[in-house]
Amino acid sequence: MHACPALFISAPASNQGKTTVTAGLARYHTRLGRRVRVFKTGPDFLDPMILERASGAPVYSLHLWMVGERGCRALLAEAAREADLILIEGVMGLFDGTPSSADLATTFSVPVLAVIGAHGMAQTFGAMAFGLARYRPALPFYGVLANRVASPRHAHMLGEAIPDGIRYCGHLAQIDDLALPDRHLGLTQAAEIADLDARLDRAADAIGETALRDLPPVVEFRREAPEPVPSLLDGMHVAYARDAAFSFIYPANLDLLRALGATLSPFSPLADEPVPERADALYLPGGYPELHAARLAANTICASTIRAHVEASKPVVAECGGMLYLLDSLTDIEGTQHAMLGLMPGHAKMQKRLARLAMQRIESRHGTGTGHTFHYSTMTTDVPPALTATHATTGAQGEVIYRHGSITATYMHTYWPANAAAAAALFRGESL
Known part of the structure; x- marks a missing residue:
């Protein structure tokens, strides 16, 4: 077994700010001298480029079907052996897809942070938080973070709407230069964003004002013996x-x-x-x-x-x-x-x-x-x-x-x- 603090960052849907939050978390903890390993759920090439820049380490895919449970377990155990923090960014909404982000988080007992874009929303924020936290009882739910919050008053209303028993981790303001630019296939490639490091640092600063500045719970990852790979390309x-x-x-x-x-x-x-x-x-x-x-x-x-x-x-x-x-x-x-x-x-x-x-x-x-x-x-x-x-x-x-x-x-x-x-x-x- 290898143990490491770990957090799964998901949302009720796409375009809620998962990548910005995950990248901000990675940069925040990396700046503190922690070794951070980040994973991306499912097939993706663009988000991992951003997350690699934020964490300083390659970002691997996790998916129960494409990678397989055994492959995912081996990647997580290897990361836990050397890292001080593991972050996993979900895909689409928490329960979307077969298998879903929720399936992956549940399989490996990684607590889930739900990032909810709160623009144009008040008390309904609490209902969404409640639904995400309680929809599947076996899901290891950590808490919710409000994103794109308009004002301190708005943030206060959102916090008051959270039902008892659900952790409110704070909020990020609706600031354009925290968001990451995109194009038709998703986010713009990391190397093409001239001010990427400045954006990541601003996101990290914002994370430092929330409860996410503290490390999440420790998760134990069982070591999976790697399958032997024959030398079929030896010398090529x-x-x-x-x-x-x-x-x-x-x-x-x-x-x-x-x-x-x-x-x-x-x-x-x-x-x-x-x-x-x-x-x-x-x-x-x-x-x-x-x-x-x-x-x-x-x-x-x-x-x-x-x-x-x-x-x-x-x-x-x-x-x-x-x-x-x-x-x-x-x-x-x-x-x-x-x-x-x-x-x-x-x-x-x-x-x-x-x-x-x-x-x-x-x-x-x-x-x-x-x-x-x-x-x-x-x-x-x-x-x-x-x-x-x-x-x-x-x-x-x-x-x-x-x-x-x-x-x-x-x-x-x-x-x-x-x-x-x-x-x-x-x-x-x-x-x-």
Whole structure:
């Protein structure tokens, strides 16, 4: 067993300020010299960038279906072994989804803080607090925090509305520069927010005026023996794109490649850096290529080395935005068409409406893989499907996995630790 103070930050819905509060908590306790480990519930790449900046440590995903209970337990126990505080940010509303944030918090007995956006609300705040605290009796409920509070008088009214037996942890004022900016896929990437550290410090200062300045209860996390990972990529060198255009990477995925025996090297297509010459395989993750399409189209050094890699029949694994980069063209939201690498026949077009959002599973000869899809583009291609994923809960048809020469490409963001053998096959260029 490893024991560590821990808190689960959730809310009645999205857009209540969970990330701001979690980041503020992480920065507040980090400034006090505490080692803080933060986790994000479910599939997410953008919130973790903010939370990593706030805590100074990589942020891993927890999800009872995608990561699995065993995987979640191992990540939490490892964090508890070295940390002074564990924070877990929920997703959507506390009870939303199957499995939900409440399911995750209950499974690991992590007390829940409910962040409630109180703008335009008075006594109803108490009813919402009561419902969140009492809806599921087994839920380990810690307390409520009011966010976006208009005035001291408003804060007093909210506090008075809290029923007996529910802890009121205080409030955060409605101040624009505490909020974190967003765009179509969620929050803006951490590296693109010029005043991010100042915002985090202001959020930390605000947390210091609430009851959350004190450490939450200690939680015991049972140590889970790690499953052995065979050296299926021993001696291989994997290059992966990483910059503002290609940044949607699970830290656990890179950890798995290392555990499989691979050596990893990042490079930046945006900076027109070449693929490392020694690379045996190439990973092009998702991100925001549509925001940088003109620059990507103009860069020649990176493009020529990726083409050489493909011409040498070396494996390429491309997800979502990485797949769009391989196509003939990408049309941005303004309607401008940009030439891409032309290594996989097809055309993609951005749209303002969400094209698909779902947890996905993929069945291959190596077993089941898990992941998710979340994109605002549509794509046409003549490449026939190699495999097709299915929706995690409904079984409906999901994203297609394409094979084109040495390229494996899909809109699906796969959580590779769920199936190490399948991940290794991808980077060896084998069929799934």
